[in-house]
Amino acid sequence: MTLRFYDTASAEVRDFVPLVSGKASLYYCGATVQGMPHVGHIRSAIAFDQLTRWLQYRGYRVTVVRNVTDIDDKILTKSEASFAPDFVPEPGDVREEEWWALAYRYEQEFLKAYDTLGVSRPTYEPRATGHIPEMHALIQQLIERGHAYPALDDSGDVYFDVRSWDRYGSLTRQNIDDMQGAPDADPRGKKDPRDFALWKGYKDGEPTTASWVSPWGTGRPGWHLECSAMVTKYLGTEFDIHGGGLDLRFPHHENEMAQSQAAGHAFANFWMHNGMVTYRGEKMSKSIGNTISPAEMLEHASPRVVRYYLGQAHYRSVLDYRPTSLQEAAAAVERIDGFLNKATERFGSSFGFVAGTFGTYTETMDAFTAAMDDDLNVPRALAALHDTVRAGNSALAAGDDDAARNARHVVILMTQVLGLNAATEPAAGNGKERQALEVLVEAQLAARAQARASKDWAASDAIRDTLKAAGVVVEDGPDGATWSLQRD
Numbered sequence: 001m002t003l004r005f006y007d008t009a010s011a012e013v014r015d016f017v018p019l020v021s022g023k024a025s026l027y028y029c030g031a032t033v034q035g036m037p038h039v040g041h042i043r044s045a046i047a048f049d050q051l052t053r054w055l056q057y058r059g060y061r062v063t064v065v066r067n068v069t070d071i072d073d074k075i076l077t078k079s080e081a082s083f084a085p086d087f088v089p090e091p092g093d094v095r096e097e098e099w100w101a102l103a104y105r106y107e108q109e110f111l112k113a114y115d116t117l118g119v120s121r122p123t124y125e126p127r128a129t130g131h132i133p134e135m136h137a138l139i140q141q142l143i144e145r146g147h148a149y150p151a152l153d154d155s156g157d158v159y160f161d162v163r164s165w166d167r168y169g170s171l172t173r174q175n176i177d178d179m180q181g182a183p184d185a186d187p188r189g190k191k192d193p194r195d196f197a198l199w200k201g202y203k204d205g206e207p208t209t210a211s212w213v214s215p216w217g218t219g220r221p222g223w224h225l226e227c228s229a230m231v232t233k234y235l236g237t238e239f240d241i242h243g244g245g246l247d248l249r250f251p252h253h254e255n256e257m258a259q260s261q262a263a264g265h266a267f268a269n270f271w272m273h274n275g276m277v278t279y280r281g282e283k284m285s286k287s288i289g290n291t292i293s294p295a296e297m298l299e300h301a302s303p304r305v306v307r308y309y310l311g312q313a314h315y316r317s318v319l320d321y322r323p324t325s326l327q328e329a330a331a332a333v334e335r336i337d338g339f340l341n342k343a344t345e346r347f348g349s350s351f352g353f354v355a356g357t358f359g360t361y362t363e364t365m366d367a368f369t370a371a372m373d374d375d376l377n378v379p380r381a382l383a384a385l386h387d388t389v390r391a392g393n394s395a396l397a398a399g400d401d402d403a404a405r406n407a408r409h410v411v412i413l414m415t416q417v418l419g420l421n422a423a424t425e426p427a428a429g430n431g432k433e434r435q436a437l438e439v440l441v442e443a444q445l446a447a448r449a450q451a452r453a454s455k456d457w458a459a460s461d462a463i464r465d466t467l468k469a470a471g472v473v474v475e476d477g478p479d480g481a482t483w484s485l486q487r488d
Contacts (some may be wrong), residue, residue, distance in 0.1 A: 005241075005272060006272065009271045019086055019239065022060060027268075029245070030110070033075070040247070040284075043310045044421070047273075047311070051272070057372075065124050068125060069128045080099075086414055093157060107403065117306060124129070142307040147165055147259070149161060152189045156200075156202060158169075202488070228259055304333055305333050307420060308333050309325055312329065364384045368385065382418075383391065388410050448463040
């Protein structure tokens with residue numbers, strides 16, 4: 001099947017034809033590092049990590065760029081608040097923290113969350129503050145082409161003239177006359193209230209460290225400009241895919257596309273947007289107290305379970321969180337691990353096919369591939385994965401070692417593609433600790449086997465219950481008992 005993705009700009013699923021044969025270029029919006037990662041950030045990162053892994057599996061050499069917005073109004077506001085005499089720190093806040101220190105601290109929190117949940121590091125992760133000259137060049141280009149102008153009030157601001165670009169609004173299919181300017185935007189110096197800032201002139205009271213010299217006066221870049229400058233530097237004026245959360249379509253991506261194309265750049269061939277995360281069907285909001293963060297999820301479930309949950313829906317759909325969501329995801333992961341653990345007990349750690357093929361699982365692997373090729377349909381791909389797990393368990397029970405061995409390899413391949421084997425699990429001990437655990441558990445299983453042979457069922461059950469209380473799951477099979485550590 002041809003690899004196909006939904007393109008927001010054309011509002012249709014199109015064949016993916018890379019600009020350079022055998023290569024794929026992907027830029028997706030990373031974090032504005034003004035606070036801890038929220039669940040929307042992580043869902044987006046997992047969605048584009050799945051895309052990256054699938055493109056790699058299909059044989060593409062993928063270049064991934066994910067930006068860090070480390071200069072922004074919200075960052076400056078939060079830093080300024082920390083210097084106020086009446087500042088009351090909330091968990092994670094730091095008193096009298098400079099904006100650049102705040103941004104860097106939260107950048108590290110994002111990296112930690114990405115790594116914990118198995119999100120691959122991008123090829124490059126540029127910071128906005130490291131690309132001021134490229135932003136100046138892009139602004140000058142837009143001014144020369146008649147699409148940008150210095151503010152009419154000599155404030156040092158520079159604005160994009162939305163009415164100069166007749167395709168403005170095309171990404172989100174809006175008519176410019178139906179749009180409103182940002183409610184909190186200062187309309188002074190603008191030709192039109194919908195014009196957006198490319199450069200923001202320095203204002204009294206702002207830290208001088210948050211401003212740079214420019215041809216239009218000291219100041220800092222506008223949010224939308226930053227991404228256009230960075231993606232062009234690393235992926236060129238035309239690239240394959242631009243991604244981000246659905247909430248970024250307008251105004252951020254609309255403005256990005258307008259200013260880039262107005263500068264003469266073809267820009268993104270595909271625009272891909274992931275859906276939002278809701279709580280029992282409602283938008284998550286701190287004001288109504290229905291938010292849950294990745295950190296909170298990780299208090300209740302292992303990283304692999306959290307990744308499974310956040311990555312299980314189709315990337316374009318809404319993902320709804322309910323109190324039982326992580327329990328359901330944990331059960332699904334446990335079914336996968338249960339089969340793999342039993343297969344490893346039977347065959348050891350070798351992952352090779354029996355005959356170098358998918359064997360009896362060619363059909364399920366074909367179904368998995370067709371699902372992922374069809375606009376990254378992860379729900380259908382997971383269905384193929386669980387079909388293989390069930391078939392593998394049946395093969396183990398029937399003593400069909402060839403089929404079971406092939407099933408294990410196919411399951412491992414599918415979990416690798418989905419990144420389910422990449423999330424960081426809490427260490428169960430290694431080296432001497434792991435060896436001691438194995439000796440103790442095996443001794444308990446030997447005592448239990450002896451009790452069962454003597455038909456001392458009470459003693460057998462007592463040993464099993466003791467192990468279960470310690471987080472060790474025991475499963476009885478035709479070849480004896482096996483054990484594994486219980487998932488959270």
